[in-house]
Amino acid sequence: MNRLGNATSPYLQQHADNPVDWYEWGDEAFRAARERDVPILLSVGYATCHWCHVMAHESFEDAQTAAFMNEHFVNVKVDREQRPDVDAVYMRAVQAMTGAGGWPMTVFLAPDRRPFYAGTYFPPRDAYGMPSFRTVLASVANAWADRRDQLLGNADALTEHVRAMSAPKPAADGALPEDFAPRGLDNARRTFDARHGGFGSAPKFPAPTFLTYLLTQPDGRDMAVRTLDAMMRGGLMDQLGGGFHRYSVDERWLVPHFEKMLYDNAQLVRAYLRAHVVTGRADFLDTARATLAYMERELLTPEGGFACAQDADQEGIEGKFFVWTPQEFRDLLGADADLALRHYGVTDAGNFQDPHHPAFGRRSVLSVVTDVPELARAFSLGEDDVRARLGRARETLFSARRARAHPGLDDKVLTSWNGLALMAFADAYRLTGETHYLDVARRNADFVRARLTAPDGAPLHAYRADVRGLLEDAALYGLGLVALYAAAGNLEHLQWARALWDRARRDHWDDAAGVFYSSGPDAEALVAPTTETFDAAIMSDNAAACLLGLHIDRYFGEDEGARITARVLAGTANDMLTHPSGFGGLWQAHAHLHAPHVEIALLGTPEQRAPFERALAAQDLPFVTVAPAERGGGLPLLEGREGNGVAYVCRNFTCDLPARDPAAFTAQLRALQG
Structure with a gap:
């Protein structure tokens, strides 16, 4: 019996009709494994994962494979986004056994949940230097029957290794060397691809937290700008x-x-907004706007939360929604087709083919291959005319694409990821002053307060799912609330962020170890607790908690966040230097910790504050503490401050004379930059 029909996860729902006798992660599955005396086959993935779909079609939908799985194993499906704590534990087992990780993740466990064999994708037949999934299943089943002691010995060793990998390093104290940040930039430059941008070789991930950090460092901005430019053109x-x-x-x-x-x-929006401030380039702001529009159009739910993702496959073919042929351009664009083909690099040879569906043919992923000036010369047109024609072509192509089968939507709503979206929309409002962005941000906060917050104020992890909140939920949504307060001045949002910081510190911080644990004391006991400092897909929960603590310190005149941040940095410093691009969140925390304490109080109605807010948004001041309010009070920075349309520039709560016009305020801000 497949038990996934009532699952709240879209990924689990995708497998509800498999002939595999799937269980959800939980006591029912563990009890069945003990009673049947068989191993657990744990399969972890997520709804928009291309290779997860491939393995599902090849193996989990195959009746013979499913029958073997059902006879010899208790089969458990986990959505890694709904249960990141489970995923993190067993991903360490995969990395220990294979030297790499990824999804789908396939792990074999003893009935007590200790892992003894692990891998990722397995093909239906021996291929790619890997054994087939059926071969792996038979080998494990035979070993469980005939050499169980050996497997349990593997489980002992692998579990101890996972626990060692998960355990915090010995607590470290003391200041980092003065050249810590320059050394990190030097090490990052060694892996920087100066030609194409990014770090390392293929495959390349965006690393938005590290790019955002680099934009705060004069000696690292060139790496960030080159990468952001290449990504938005590709x-x-x-x-x-x-x-x-x-x-x-x-x-x-x-x-x-x-x-x-x-x-x-969400994370890239913030990087492009900052890049616009640093460089003044309008195309960076345009890219941020286009990304926000995408998020709102495709991911924003009617209730105000943001869904997780869109699928890689459409009608079973990877990228089908996004790729084009020259003939499609000619049919749609007529006289402007050649211009658009040249601009986007669309050719008969194409640049992409789904290897699983060769009959679909080679097609082209669109990228900016030829710029407007070169097009103007090649086609003997004015540049404004080229821009107008490309604009019309883009609208025509986009409209035609909307008629295609759309990517599937993973409509899970996660608190932590919504914190990232909240930061993006709040920051966009601060930079542009466009109230629409603020409306989206406020709706999101209202939704999370009503639907993703327990009666005691604890954050929940996922909407419509009985999943306890993790450190990432408290820390990342807290950062979103700080951004929303700085944008709009509702002190309730900052107080909520402070409550989330207090919860993170109380439930997740281990002062003896000098690190935050991902799960709280009332969470399910897994075979190993986890601590995360490396930025994988999102900023690590330790980095997010440190940044939240630093913000709360600056607003409320405290120092606990700074003390905790220094402890986490000391314990992670070697890793940060060895793999700098993977620790962008903690590099941001290091920069924030050591930045001068500068506070900006903006007093007056939103309309009175607006000219001052625009002046502030135009300045490159990444670590200032911004406190907008209609009247004084409620925060140390606002005590004794009054005025209708006035700005105070302060250092360690000692303020310059109030500025009553934006020009004087701008002069004070520029003085901060030397």
């Missing part, structure tokens, strides 16, 4: 609909893995 960005795909399979950012995730897009 196929990683959806050139018609806005937003970014998950990663690039090549070093040029040309051919993406086509799923589009909320977390990538």
Whole structure:
């Protein structure tokens, strides 16, 4: 009996009709494994994962494979996004056994949940240097029957290894060396691809938290700007609909893995907004706007929450929604087809083919291959005329694409990822002053307060699912609330963020170890607790908690966040230097910790504050503490401050004379930058 029909996860629902006798993660499955005296086959993935779909079609929908699974195993399906704690534990087992990780993840467990064998995707037949899934199943079943002691010995060793990998390093104290940040930038430059942008070789991931950090460092901005420029021109960005795909399979950012995730897009919005402030380039702001429009159009739910992601496959073919042929351009664009083909690099040879569906043919992922000035010369047109024609072509292509079968939507709503979206929309309002962005942000906060918050104030992890909140939920949504307060001045949002910081510190911080644990004390006891400092898809929960604590310190005149941040940084410093691009969140925390304490109080109605807010948004001041309010009081920074349309620039709560016009305020802000 497949038990996934009533699951709240769209990923589990995708497997509800498999002939596999799936269980959800929980006591029912563990009890069945003990009673039947068989291993647990744990399969972990997510709804928009292309290779998860491939393995499902090849193996989990195959009747013979399913029958063997049902006879010899208790089969458990887990959505890694709904249960990141479970995923993190067993991903360490995969990494220990294979040296790499990924999804779908396949792990074999003893009935007490200790792992003894692990891998990722297994093909239906021996291929790619891997044994077939059926071969693996038979080998494990035979070993369980005939060599169980050996498997349980593996379980002992692998579980101890996972626990060692999960355990915090010995607590460290003391200041980091003065050259810590320069050394990190030097090490990052060693892996930087100066030609194409990004770090390392293919496949390339966007690393938005590290790019955002680099934009705060004068010696690192060139790496960030080069990467952001390359990503927005390549196929990683959806050139018609806005937003970014998950990663690039090549070093040029040309051919993406086509799923589009909320977390990538939300984090990249903030990177492009900051890049616009740093460089003044309008195209960076345009990219942020296009990404926000995508998020709102495709991921925003009617209730105000943001869904997780869109699928990589359409009608079973990878990227079908996004790729084009020259003939399609000619049929749609007529006289402007040649111009658009040249601009987007669409050719008969194409640049992409789904290897599982060769009959669909080679097609082209759109990227910006030829710029407007070159097109103007090649076609003997004025540049304004070229822009107008490309604009019309883009609208025509986008409209035609909307008639295609759309990517599937993973409509889970996760608190942590919504915190990232809240930051993006709040920051967009602060930079542009466009109230629509603020409306979206406020609706999101109202939704999370009503639907993703327990009666005691604890955050929940997922909407419509009985999943306890994790550190990432408290920390990332707390950061979103800080951004919303800085944008609009509702002190209730900042107080809510402070309550989430207090909860993170109380339930997740281990002062002896000098680290935050991902799960709280009342969470399910897994075979190993987890701590996360590396930024994988999203900023690590330890980095997010440190940044939240630093914000609360600056607003409320406290120092606990700074003390905790220093402890986490000391314990992670070696890893940060060894793999700098993977620790962007903690590099941000380090920069924030050591930045001068600068506070900006803006007093007056929203209309009175608006000119001052625009002046502040135009300045490159990434670590200032911004306190907007209609009247004084409620925060140390606002005590004794009054005025209708006045700005105070302060250092350690000692303020300059109040500025009553934006020009004087701008002069004070520029003085902060030396």
